[in-house]
Amino acid sequence: MARGIIVFGSPGSGTTTLGRAVAAQLGFAHFDLDDYLWRWDTEVPFTRSRPREERIAMLMGD
Structure with missing residues (x-):
């Protein structure tokens, strides 16, 4: 289990x-959900989310 x-x-x-x-x-x-949801290449954090396909690929890789 x-x-x-x-x-x-x-x-x-x-x-x-x-x-x-x-x-x-x-x-x-x-696993930090923020790493999967948000892009960190922005000047202000938590303003630009990752595309759904990118999030899924990241999760499947982990």
């Missing part, structure tokens, strides 16, 4: 920091 923990919260609330720490402590893989 697959096991995992989902940490969910508003942007800037520390969910990524908490998720990374918990994953490291428990030896789990860490």
Whole structure:
């Protein structure tokens, strides 16, 4: 049976920091949804989302 923990919260609330720490402590893989949804090549973060096909390809690769 697959096991995992989902940490969910508003942007800037520390969910990524908490998720990374918990994953490291428990030896789990860490997947940050922001990495799949948002493009980081913008001047202002969280303003340009990735195309659906790109998100699916990224998820299938992980």
